[in-house]
Amino acid sequence: MISNKSEIFPAEQQQAAVYAKALSHPARIAILRYLAETKVCITGDITDAIPLGRTTVLQHLQVLKESELIRGDIDGKKVCYCINSDQYDEMKQLFNELFENINPINNCC
Template identity: 50%
Template sequence: MGLSKTEQFTEEEILIARFAKALGHPARIAILRVLLERKACICGDIVDELPLSQSTVSQHLKELKEAGLIQGDIDGKKVCYCINEQVWKQAQETLGVLFQSYTACGSSCC
């Protein structure tokens, strides 16, 4: 999606796309599961849980943070990440509305 075309979409469509992009990699889903399980986590702990290098995990954390799904606090040389509850609820609601808007069309669908 080109930057010049985003004004042609609704805020909701842009928000859904942002969340979908952040959720669009299995490593990011795995990171979110670690954070959901532990409630908070140091970046090094996440690296220990996944078969990925520190730099790769950091890139995925950056994507999740840019989407707002996670937040992090710097504590010396460590960054403690956790789920951003407000944005998480927004993602649940926004994606839920999209998925709940589907109604089965029976035999008239392709």
């Protein structure tokens, strides 16, 4: 299967899925909110704000980094995580487009 039909999925859907995946864990949403709230770009003691172990938080940060929704700039001993607003805006726009394109009519059967 998987390749004898219409190939794979449109890039726009793939990208939307990537962003959705980034948001698909409460910890990651919490991290984004935390980064948005703490105006000062705060180090990895995000851990203290999130009810999870340090390694796990780091892992979630990694996932967010992969989706490019956040950046982590080294600053001496500490690391400065923050939301990548360009990418973040792109995500918002993508979702808005998606939501516009998917307009259900409640005529189910």
